[in-house]
Amino acid sequence: MPTILFDRIDEPGLNTLEVYERRGGYQALRRVLGMTPEEVTNEIMESGVRGRGGAGFQMGRKISFLPHGDMEKYLVCNADESEPGTFKDRELIQKNPHMLIEGVIIAAIAGGIAKTFIYVRGEYSKQADILEAALGEAYGAGYLGERILDSEHSISLVLHRGAGAYICGEETGLLDSLEGKRGNPRLKPPFPAIEGLYHGPTLINNVETLCTVPHIIRMGGAEYAKLGTETSTGTKLVSVSGDVQRPGNYEVELGIPSREIIYGLAGGPPDGREIKFWFPGGSSSPVLTKDDLDIPYDFDSLAKAGTMLGSGAIIVADERRSVLDTAIKVAKFYAHESCGKCVPCREGTNWTHKMLDRIRSGEATPMDLDIMASVQEQIIGNCLCVLGDAMAMPIGSMVAKFRDELEAEIDAARERANAAPLEDVVALGVADEQPDDMGGPRFSEAGSRAGA
Amino acid sequence: MSSGGPVPVPRFGHGSRVPGWDEAVDLTKDPAVVPDPATTPVPPELRETIEAAMAKYPDRRSAAIPALHAAQQLHGYCSPEAITEVACVMRLTPAYLTSVATFYDMLETEPRPHHHDVYVCTNITCSLLGADELLDAVADASAGREDVHVRSFECLGACDIAPMASVDGEYIGPLTLEDAPRIVEDLEAGRPVLEHKQLRYRRSVDPGAAASEGER
Ligand SMILES: Cc1cc2nc3c(=O)[nH]c(=O)nc-3n(C[C@H](O)[C@H](O)[C@H](O)COP(=O)(O)O)c2cc1C
Ligand code: SF4
Ligand code: FES
Numbered sequence: 002m003p004t005i006l007f008d009r010i011d012e013p014g015l016n017t018l019e020v021y022e023r024r025g026g027y028q029a030l031r032r033v034l035g036m037t038p039e040e041v042t043n044e045i046m047e048s049g050v051r052g053r054g055g056a057g058f059q060m061g062r063k064i065s066f067l068p069h070g071d072m073e074k075y076l077v078c079n080a081d082e083s084e085p086g087t088f089k090d091r092e093l094i095q096k097n098p099h100m101l102i103e104g105v106i107i108a109a110i111a112g113g114i115a116k117t118f119i120y121v122r123g124e125y126s127k128q129a130d131i132l133e134a135a136l137g138e139a140y141g142a143g144y145l146g147e148r149i150l151d152s153e154h155s156i157s158l159v160l161h162r163g164a165g166a167y168i169c170g171e172e173t174g175l176l177d178s179l180e181g182k183r184g185n186p187r188l189k190p191p192f193p194a195i196e197g198l199y200h201g202p203t204l205i206n207n208v209e210t211l212c213t214v215p216h217i218i219r220m221g222g223a224e225y226a227k228l229g230t231e232t233s234t235g236t237k238l239v240s241v242s243g244d245v246q247r248p249g250n251y252e253v254e255l256g257i258p259s260r261e262i263i264y265g266l267a268g269g270p271p272d273g274r275e276i277k278f279w280f281p282g283g284s285s286s287p288v289l290t291k292d293d294l295d296i297p298y299d300f301d302s303l304a305k306a307g308t309m310l311g312s313g314a315i316i317v318a319d320e321r322r323s324v325l326d327t328a329i330k331v332a333k334f335y336a337h338e339s340c341g342k343c344v345p346c347r348e349g350t351n352w353t354h355k356m357l358d359r360i361r362s363g364e365a366t367p368m369d370l371d372i373m374a375s376v377q378e379q380i381i382g383n384c385l386c387v388l389g390d391a392m393a394m395p396i397g398s399m400v401a402k403f404r405d406e407l408e409a410e411i412d413a414a415r416e417r418a419n420a421a422p423l424e425d426v427v428a429l430g431v432a433d434e435q436p437d438d439m440g441g442p443r444f445s446e447a448g449s450r451a452g453a
Numbered sequence: 454m455s456s457g458g459p460v461p462v463p464r465f466g467h468g469s470r471v472p473g474w475d476e477a478v479d480l481t482k483d484p485a486v487v488p489d490p491a492t493t494p495v496p497p498e499l500r501e502t503i504e505a506a507m508a509k510y511p512d513r514r515s516a517a518i519p520a521l522h523a524a525q526q527l528h529g530y531c532s533p534e535a536i537t538e539v540a541c542v543m544r545l546t547p548a549y550l551t552s553v554a555t556f557y558d559m560l561e562t563e564p565r566p567h568h569h570d571v572y573v574c575t576n577i578t579c580s581l582l583g584a585d586e587l588l589d590a591v592a593d594a595s596a597g598r599e600d601v602h603v604r605s606f607e608c609l610g611a612c613d614i615a616p617m618a619s620v621d622g623e624y625i626g627p628l629t630l631e632d633a634p635r636i637v638e639d640l641e642a643g644r645p646v647l648e649h650k651q652l653r654y655r656r657s658v659d660p661g662a663a664a665s666e667g668e669r
Contacts, residue, residue: 010657073511085576085608092657116511123522123559124572124609126622127653159509164518165558167607181517183556199511242578242612249613249660284577284608316578316612330577334607340556 003228005216005236006209007252010096016131018138021099027144029215033107034152041111045214047222049234053089054079054170054207055283055312057300060108060214066194067112067202075198076109076117077179080208081163081170083122085284085334086314089238089250090208094121095128097212098135102158104211106144107218109156112204116157120175123164133160167338171386172205173197174340185340186386209238209313229255233299237313241267244274244319253298260294263317270319277320278402282311284331285391287398308398324403325410328396329357335392346389349380353396363418365411374400485548488541495538499527503542513543517553521560530561558606568600569640572619575605578612582627587616590633601640611652613660624652 014020021027033041046061067074078101082090093101101119109117121129136158139145147155161179168174169184176198178184197203213235217225226234233255239262242248246268253262259281263269270276278288281298287308289296296306303310318327332354341347356373359365377393377400384390400407415423502523506516520543524535531554533547540547554560573579573588588605595601609624611617617626620636625647632647639646 007658082610083608086578086612087608088610088612091610095653096657122610123518123557124606124619124622127624161515162519162522163557164522164560166556178518179515180512181514181553183552240612242615243581247660248615250657280577314612316581318581322581326580327577330575330580334576337607 002252003236003254004252006093006097006100006212006238007250010092015097016095016099016135018099018135018142021097025219026099027103029218030103030106030144031150033110033218034150034154038111038113041107041218044217044222045108045111048213048217048225049222049232050210050213050217050225051233051300052207053209053213053237053313055084055285057310060206060210063194063206064108064112064204066192067114067204068195069113073116073199073201074112074114075201075203076105076112076114077172077175077198077203077205078105078117078119078208078211079170079172079175079205080119080121080125081167081175082125082208082312083167083170084312084314085331086240086242086280086316087283087312088240088242089313091125091128092238092250093208093212094125095131098132099139100212100215101132101208102135102139102144104214105158106149106156107214108204108206108211110154114204115155116159118159118161118179118198120161120163120169120179122169123162126162129160129162136160166340167334168340168386168388171388174386175205176203183340185342186388188385207312230297230299230301232301233310237298237310239298240312240314241317242315243279243317244270244276244322245317246271255299256297256302258294259289259296259298259315262298263294263315267315267317270317274319274321277318277322278324278327278399279318280314280316280395282309283314284316284334284395285309285387286311287394288402290402308394323410324399324406325357325360328399329354329361331395331399332357332392335388339388343384343389345380346384346392349376349389350392352376353392360407360411361414363414363416363420365414366423367408367411369411370400370404370407485537485540485546487544487546488537490541493537493541495541496527499523499538500542503539507543514545516543517545517550518557518560521550521554525560530563530565532564565602569602569621570619571595571601571603571621571636572606572609573603574607574609574611574615574617574619576608576612578608579616582615583630584616586630587618587628587633590630591618591636594634594637598637598641601637614650614652614655617652620646625650626652 009024042064050060051057052060080090105117143150145156145158149156163169166184169178171186172193173187174184193203193205195202229235236252237255239251239253251266276291278290280286280288281303289308296302300310336350336354339346339350353376356369377397380389380393503520506519507513510516520539521531524539525531528535536547536550540550554562573591575584575588592603595603609619611624614626616628617624623646636646
């Protein structure tokens with residue numbers, strides 16, 4: 002298995018400039034100083050590297066969207082890492098901060114950018130301290146500042162610490178937060194590449210994406226593209242956690258079977274237990290089951306399976322776990338983190354959480370599952386950013402794939418709570434009115450679309 | 454409460470079932486304007502920190518979070534005085550800064566006489582591995598200790614050491630219920646908290662080896 006980002010990652014002192022330079026650090030930058038920005042962009046384009054933060058957009062294309070010409074452009078590195086299950090950026094920042102700094106500088110040169118920022122989530126205070134120390138060293142050595150290494154490029158880098166809000170990982174929420182406001186996402190378009198930070202064109206990339214940049218330059222874009230699959234090139238850090246024997250970050254070549262990551266690298270669930278469900282790409286990705294373990298781990302294969310690679314975080318739950326418990330955690334998280342700007346997300350996340358809680362307290366009927374499914378459908382595509390979708394997709398997948406179990410939970414909880422037997426409730430005729438097909442909105446066309 | 458009749462819906466003092474908008478404000482007062490430097494004393498170190506932060510950005514407003522954070526360090530929480538001081542230095546209204554402070558989980562707008570922040574993660578992975586019981590145990594262990602502020606938190610980005618907690622920013626895990634009282638003891642004694650379980654000693658590659666190393 003090729004090791005690129007995690008090469009010598011555990012070497013003591015790798016976070017210092019001295020060791021990093023001794024290991025070939027900042028050589029890629031020196032090379033870039035002899036290239037034109039177009040040549041640098043071309044290498045990145047040729048590598049085919051796709052964003053590692055969640056959306057999987059090609060980095061080279063994003064750079065090419067930046068307008069040319071003499072204007073104040075910005076680069077923002079997204080180190081807000083708060084997608085539940087994800088802990089790879091943390092590792093890169095604390096173990097190899099100079100690799101990130103070098104990547105930021107090279108990307109800035111490619112985009113003709115002079116002012117750069119790294120937005121680190123506030124909770125990563127120790128990691129930010131390490132990065133701050135590295136930043137000082139990089140300025141001291143002339144890699145940052147006026148006319149870096151006596152070239153014509155002047156690049157500044159500011160470390161910005163957040164204060165705890167998942168939504169600030171969403172790129173436009175992050176921009177508002179960096180401008181000193183509440184982190185509410187903005188309407189797109191305009192996309193940040195056209196109008197972003199302080200209204201200037203802005204390149205936003207994830208920590209891991211930027212960390213690959215020095216390696217792309219070192220190896221050459223074409224060589225990098227040979228790794229992975231045709232449309233998902235390179236290696237990816239995968240954070241594996243939950244019911245596995247060896248939780249941790251693993252660097253894999255994109256396209257290897259998921260089973261190899263979960264069982265081969267992370268050891269699978271302890272005591273030979275079976276997997277019940279797993280999130281392939283953080284809590285926002287629709288769940289898969291043990292029947293899906295042979296899906297290749299890359300952007301397109303997972304998309305084809307109706308889910309997504311997301312941030313590359315696998316969370317495994319074994320046969321002992323209750324789907325309901327996890328669903329409640331997921332819904333509660335998104336309800337807490339919704340910024341409240343759009344109604345479907347603010348209300349939908351909150352009510353989904355309440356409906357799931359009602360299952361546990363014995364107040365729910367199977368009809369609630371249909372209502373819940375319809376709420377998810379009405380969130381998807383109707384919000385300003387995709388935080389709403391990020392709850393609707395996993396919850397929708399859990400209701401669809403584990404309906405029997407959830408219905409059993411409803412029955413059991415009603416019994417515990419001494420609620421009226423379900424037959425009596427059904428006899429009232431409530432449940433009968435539900436159409437029995439699974440697709441489409443549950444409310445009658447006439448009712449919900451009146452006046453539309 | 455035994456009569457079996459309908460249980461009354463709990464209401465707030467103003468008669469409504471939802472909290473009021475009038476709690477934090479004095480409706481008889483004019484809205485607070487940008488504080489006058491002549492009449493608003495600001496501790497010099499705080500002023501210096503905020504001014505240094507403002508100088509780092511093309512737009513001074515970008516320093517809002519770092520400035521509020523510094524004021525919170527000084528005052529314990531984003532108190533009205535803290536907000537006024539930041540507003541005075543940054544030339545912004547207190548309302549603007551309050552809107553920022555209330556958005557972020559790590560900025561506290563309620564009094565908090567605590568010196569230590571213990572965040573217990575109760576998100577997906579941690580709760581699969583027992584975080585909810587752990588949170589109760591840590592809360593029990595710190596009951597009555599004024600200086601320890603325990604709260605549940607969303608995923609802290611360390612699910613590899615689940616169930617875990619952040620104690621004043623130091624990540625520790627995987628934790629057992631027996632660790633709960635030791636966290637509080639270590640804090641009391643001023644020692645590094647559960648040092649052998651701190652994330653910084655964990656290897657990135659072959660993390661399995663780190664677990665056994667950590668147990669020495
Ligand atoms: C709700 C939400 C949260 C997000 N959180 C993060 C995050 O913590 N880190 C990150 O890199 N990207 C996050 N993203 C994705 C960013 O919006 C953006 O796509 C990404 O930073 C672009 O960088 P990339 O192209 O290198 O992946 C989030 C998106 C959404 C909708
Ligand atoms: S979808 Fe949710 S988080 Fe995103 S802008 Fe709307 S309310 Fe805010
Ligand atoms: S779920 Fe607890 S650290 Fe991620």
